[in-house]
Amino acid sequence: MHEVRFSGFGGQGIVRCALITGKALSMYDDKFATMTQSFGPEARGGACSSQLVVSESRVLYPYVTLPGVLIALSQDSYTTYEPKLRDGGVLIYEADLVTPKEDDGRVQMYPAPVTRFAEELGNRLFANLVTLGCFSAITKIVTQDAMKKALPGLVPDRFLEVNKKAFDKGYAYGLESLDKKPLVTGDAQ
Amino acid sequence: MRKTAADPKGVLEGAHFLDGDHAIAEGALAAGCRFFAGYPITPSTETAERFAERCPGVGGMFIQMEDEIASIAALVGGAWGGQKVMTVTSGPGLSLMMENLGLAVMTETPMVIADVQRAGPSTGLPTMPAQQDMMQIRWGSHGDYRIIALCPDSPQECFDLTVEAFNLSETYRVPVFIMADETVGHMHEKVVIPPAEDIEVVQRNWYEGPKKDYRPYQFTGKDVAPMVKAGDGYRFHLTGLTHDERGYPHLTVDQNEKVVTHLIEKIDSNADKIIQLDESEMEGAEVVVVSYGITSRIVSRAVQLAREAGIKTGSMRLITIWPFAEKRIEELSGKVKAIVVPEINYGQMVREVERSAAGRCRVVSVPHCGGAVHNPEVILDAIVEASK
Amino acid sequence: MSTTSQNISFREASPMADFLRMERMPHIWCPGCGIGTVVNSFAEAVNKSGIDMDKLAVISGIGCTGRVAGYVNFDSIHATHGRAIPVATGLKLANPDMKVVVVSGDGDLTGIGGNHFIHAARRNMDMMVICVNNFTYGMTGGQLTPTTPQTANASTTPYGNYEYPFSLPFLADACGATYVARWTSLHARNITKSIREALNHKGFSFIEVIAPCTTLYQRRNRLGDGLDALEYYKEDAGVEKDVDTRDVGIDFQGDIAMGRFVKQDKPTYEDAVNERYANVLGDDYQLYGMSKPEREEKAKRKAEERAKVQATMDDEEAQMMAEDMGVDEEGL
Known part of the structure; x- marks a missing residue:
C-alpha cells in the first residue's frame, strides 16, 4: 500500500495531480486508489493538499495516515506536511520555491525545478504535469502509460499535447535524479 | 411493477474515476430521473452541478430553486407531472425539507433525496463528514410515517444505491433517502457503470383503466395504488390532509387510522424484501460490529486487527438503514456477547440496536462528534473490551 | 333517501357540474365570503376560453382559499402552507404541456410563501397566480397578514395593525411578473376577463382579488357583512388606467385602484432554458425527447392558438361595446 500527498498553494493544480494519478492507477494500472482532498477556505489559498491511498486490494481507510510520498510545491506546504512524512519516505519538492531544512537523511529528498520547466514549455500552469512526471519516474507507483491515458478529460483538449510534453520533461528529469541518487525502496514507501 | 433495462440515454457506460456526489447524479440519470430541483449546499452541491451539466444532453430538466423547501415541493409537482424526480442536500437543507417530506409521504x-451528511448542529462543520441525520429522516417530519433509507460506503455504491433508491421509491410510492456523508461524497474512486441493458429499472406503475374509476390511493398496508400523471384526464386530487381513496379530505379518526396504518405497513410488511445487509464472519462470532456508510470501511480495518488478535469478530454493514434490520439484530443478540456500534454521531442507530437486542447481549456505542471518521484503534479497543 | 336523490339531481343539474367536484359540495366557505365569486369567475373563464380542461392543473396552498384546489374538477394539488408555487413549478417543468394555476390567499402566497412568489415572478415562470386577498388569515382565526392595512384590527394586532403592508401588484411587478391585475370580488366580470387573458398569457401572471372575510376581518373591524363590503368596493374601488404600480397601495377602507396594470411579453423560464441549451448544444438538446423542429413547431402552434384566442376576445369585447351591454369602457 502507498500513501501519497500532493501539496502546494491554490492554483498549482494540486487537486488535479491526485485526480490524474488516481484515475491512472484505478483505471489503467489495475490498482485500487482512493483520492481525497482538503476542502473549505483552506483549499482556496494557503497550503492546499490532495491525498491518494493506493492498494492492491480495496482501500478501507480512505485517508492517508503516514504518507510515504510527499510532493511539496510551496514553502508553506513543505513546512506543514514534511514532519508528517514517514521516516525514509520520498520528498519531491519545488526546487525554486521551497528552501528545505538541512538534509539529515530522515527522508529521501528530490528537488525539481518544475515551475521553471513549465515556463520553458510556455506556461507555469503545466508545472503540475512536470511534477507528475518526476513523481512517476522516481516512485514507480504509477506507470507512465497509465498517466498519459488518464489525461483526456482532466486537462483541456487543446493543451493535451503540451501537457504530455510537460509530463515527459518531468519524467526524464526524474530518471536523471534517480541516476544521481538511487531510491532506497522497501518499507520506505 | 414493471422492470425494464435502463434507458441508454442516461447511462454513462464504462469505468470512471468519480466522487460520490457525481456518482449519485449518474445513478439518478441511469435510473431514469429526468427532473432535478435543488439548492446549493456543501458538501452535496457537486451532485446538482453534475445533473445540471448532464441533463440537457439526456433530455432532462434541472432547476435551482430558491431554497430547499421549494426544491422538495417542486419534486411533488414534478413526480405528478410524470417524471422521476430527485434532489440533494445536507444538514441545514435537510431540516428545511422536513415539511414537504411530510407532504410527499402523505x-x-x-x-429520491440524497443527504450528503456534514457535521452539525446548525452550520457546524460544512466540509467535514458526519452521520448525524439518521434519526432526522426517520422522525423529522411531524406525524407517524415510514421512509426508506440506503447508506453507501463508496462512490460505486453511490451509483448503485441511487438506482436502487429510485426502484424502491417507485415500488412503494415513498421518498427514499441516500444517506451519504462528506467523505463518501467527496472521495474519488473507480466507479463502473454497467451497460444500460444490465441495469434493472423499475418503471412507474401507470394506471390503466376507465378514467372515472381511478383512485390515487388504496389503503391495503401492502401494495400501493398505480399512479397517473397530470394532463392525462384523470383529474386526480392530492392533499396533505387525511384523505380517502379518491384523495379527498376525510377528516375522521377512522380514516386517519386507515391512512397512517397503510403508510407504516406498506414499508414494515415488506421490510424483509427491502432490507439489504452485508455480513462477514458472523458464524461463531463473539462480538459483532454493526456499522453503516463510511464508518463500515473503518470498521473493516478494525475488525481485521481484532481477528488477528484472536477475537472472533463478525461484521454487519447496514446497506438499508430504514426500515431497520430489527429481526436480524434480535436473532444475533441471542448468540453473541456484544454488539459494537460505531457511528459518526453521539449514538443514533445504536438506540435501534439496543431496542432490538432488548437486553439479550451488551450493546456498546462508539460515538464520534463528527468532522472526521473514527480512528480504527478506537473501534478495535471497543471490540477488545466488549469481548471480555 | 329522498334528500339524497334530490341532492344528486341538483348536483347533476348544476351549471358548474363539469367544473366542480360536485360530490364535494357543499363547500366550507362562509356566507358572504368572496372566494366563491373567484371560483365562479374562474369556471366561466375556463369555459369561455375553450381550453382543454385536461391540460389545466390547479394548485393551492393552505387556508380558506387553499381549499379551491379540492373543489375544482382538474388535476389538482392541495399543497402545504405557502408551497403551492414551487409545487406548481415542479409540475409545469416536468410536464410543460400543462397550464398551471395557483389559487391561494394573501397570507399563504405572500407571507409564508413570499419567497416562492418573488422567485417565480422573477423567473417569469409560466403560471397564473390568483390571490384572494382578504387581508387576514381566515382559517386560523383572523390574524395579521402581510397585506393587512395599518390600523386594521387582527387577532394578533388586537390594538390595531402597526406594520407596513405589501401592495401586491407592486410586489409582483417589481419582481418581474408579466401580467398583473387587480379587481374586487364585486367585479366578477372583470375577474373573468382577466383570468381569460391570463389563461392565454405566456409567463407569470398575477391577479389579485380583494375580497371580504365576513366572519373575521369584517366583523372584527366592525365593517358589517358581505353586502357592506361590496358597498365599499362599489364606492371606493375604481379602474385606473396607466397607473404606476407604486401608487396602488390600499389604506384601511381607503380607495382601491383596479385594472390591468401590467401586460408584457417576455421569454418565460422554459423559453430561456430551451434557448440557452439549444444555443450551446444544438440538436443534442432534446428536453423530454423533443427535437428542435418539434419544439419549434409546437411553440409556433401555441403562439397561433394564443393569437386566435386573443382575436376572439377582442371581437367579443367590440360586440359587447357595440350592443351597449354595459361593459365598463375603462375595464380591460
Whole structure:
C-alpha cells in the first residue's frame, strides 16, 4: 500500500495531480486508489493538499495516515506536511520555491525545478504535469502509460499535447535524479 | 411493477474515476430521473452541478430553486407531472425539507433525496463528514410515517444505491433517502457503470383503466395504488390532509387510522424484501460490529486487527438503514456477547440496536462528534473490551 | 333517501357540474365570503376560453382559499402552507404541456410563501397566480397578514395593525411578473376577463382579488357583512388606467385602484432554458425527447392558438361595446 500527498498553494493544480494519478492507477494500472482532498477556505489559498491511498486490494481507510510520498510545491506546504512524512519516505519538492531544512537523511529528498520547466514549455500552469512526471519516474507507483491515458478529460483538449510534453520533461528529469541518487525502496514507501 | 433495462440515454457506460456526489447524479440519470430541483449546499452541491451539466444532453430538466423547501415541493409537482424526480442536500437543507417530506409521504409521491451528511448542529462543520441525520429522516417530519433509507460506503455504491433508491421509491410510492456523508461524497474512486441493458429499472406503475374509476390511493398496508400523471384526464386530487381513496379530505379518526396504518405497513410488511445487509464472519462470532456508510470501511480495518488478535469478530454493514434490520439484530443478540456500534454521531442507530437486542447481549456505542471518521484503534479497543 | 336523490339531481343539474367536484359540495366557505365569486369567475373563464380542461392543473396552498384546489374538477394539488408555487413549478417543468394555476390567499402566497412568489415572478415562470386577498388569515382565526392595512384590527394586532403592508401588484411587478391585475370580488366580470387573458398569457401572471372575510376581518373591524363590503368596493374601488404600480397601495377602507396594470411579453423560464441549451448544444438538446423542429413547431402552434384566442376576445369585447351591454369602457 502507498500513501501519497500532493501539496502546494491554490492554483498549482494540486487537486488535479491526485485526480490524474488516481484515475491512472484505478483505471489503467489495475490498482485500487482512493483520492481525497482538503476542502473549505483552506483549499482556496494557503497550503492546499490532495491525498491518494493506493492498494492492491480495496482501500478501507480512505485517508492517508503516514504518507510515504510527499510532493511539496510551496514553502508553506513543505513546512506543514514534511514532519508528517514517514521516516525514509520520498520528498519531491519545488526546487525554486521551497528552501528545505538541512538534509539529515530522515527522508529521501528530490528537488525539481518544475515551475521553471513549465515556463520553458510556455506556461507555469503545466508545472503540475512536470511534477507528475518526476513523481512517476522516481516512485514507480504509477506507470507512465497509465498517466498519459488518464489525461483526456482532466486537462483541456487543446493543451493535451503540451501537457504530455510537460509530463515527459518531468519524467526524464526524474530518471536523471534517480541516476544521481538511487531510491532506497522497501518499507520506505 | 414493471422492470425494464435502463434507458441508454442516461447511462454513462464504462469505468470512471468519480466522487460520490457525481456518482449519485449518474445513478439518478441511469435510473431514469429526468427532473432535478435543488439548492446549493456543501458538501452535496457537486451532485446538482453534475445533473445540471448532464441533463440537457439526456433530455432532462434541472432547476435551482430558491431554497430547499421549494426544491422538495417542486419534486411533488414534478413526480405528478410524470417524471422521476430527485434532489440533494445536507444538514441545514435537510431540516428545511422536513415539511414537504411530510407532504410527499402523505401523498405517497415517489422521489429520491440524497443527504450528503456534514457535521452539525446548525452550520457546524460544512466540509467535514458526519452521520448525524439518521434519526432526522426517520422522525423529522411531524406525524407517524415510514421512509426508506440506503447508506453507501463508496462512490460505486453511490451509483448503485441511487438506482436502487429510485426502484424502491417507485415500488412503494415513498421518498427514499441516500444517506451519504462528506467523505463518501467527496472521495474519488473507480466507479463502473454497467451497460444500460444490465441495469434493472423499475418503471412507474401507470394506471390503466376507465378514467372515472381511478383512485390515487388504496389503503391495503401492502401494495400501493398505480399512479397517473397530470394532463392525462384523470383529474386526480392530492392533499396533505387525511384523505380517502379518491384523495379527498376525510377528516375522521377512522380514516386517519386507515391512512397512517397503510403508510407504516406498506414499508414494515415488506421490510424483509427491502432490507439489504452485508455480513462477514458472523458464524461463531463473539462480538459483532454493526456499522453503516463510511464508518463500515473503518470498521473493516478494525475488525481485521481484532481477528488477528484472536477475537472472533463478525461484521454487519447496514446497506438499508430504514426500515431497520430489527429481526436480524434480535436473532444475533441471542448468540453473541456484544454488539459494537460505531457511528459518526453521539449514538443514533445504536438506540435501534439496543431496542432490538432488548437486553439479550451488551450493546456498546462508539460515538464520534463528527468532522472526521473514527480512528480504527478506537473501534478495535471497543471490540477488545466488549469481548471480555 | 329522498334528500339524497334530490341532492344528486341538483348536483347533476348544476351549471358548474363539469367544473366542480360536485360530490364535494357543499363547500366550507362562509356566507358572504368572496372566494366563491373567484371560483365562479374562474369556471366561466375556463369555459369561455375553450381550453382543454385536461391540460389545466390547479394548485393551492393552505387556508380558506387553499381549499379551491379540492373543489375544482382538474388535476389538482392541495399543497402545504405557502408551497403551492414551487409545487406548481415542479409540475409545469416536468410536464410543460400543462397550464398551471395557483389559487391561494394573501397570507399563504405572500407571507409564508413570499419567497416562492418573488422567485417565480422573477423567473417569469409560466403560471397564473390568483390571490384572494382578504387581508387576514381566515382559517386560523383572523390574524395579521402581510397585506393587512395599518390600523386594521387582527387577532394578533388586537390594538390595531402597526406594520407596513405589501401592495401586491407592486410586489409582483417589481419582481418581474408579466401580467398583473387587480379587481374586487364585486367585479366578477372583470375577474373573468382577466383570468381569460391570463389563461392565454405566456409567463407569470398575477391577479389579485380583494375580497371580504365576513366572519373575521369584517366583523372584527366592525365593517358589517358581505353586502357592506361590496358597498365599499362599489364606492371606493375604481379602474385606473396607466397607473404606476407604486401608487396602488390600499389604506384601511381607503380607495382601491383596479385594472390591468401590467401586460408584457417576455421569454418565460422554459423559453430561456430551451434557448440557452439549444444555443450551446444544438440538436443534442432534446428536453423530454423533443427535437428542435418539434419544439419549434409546437411553440409556433401555441403562439397561433394564443393569437386566435386573443382575436376572439377582442371581437367579443367590440360586440359587447357595440350592443351597449354595459361593459365598463375603462375595464380591460
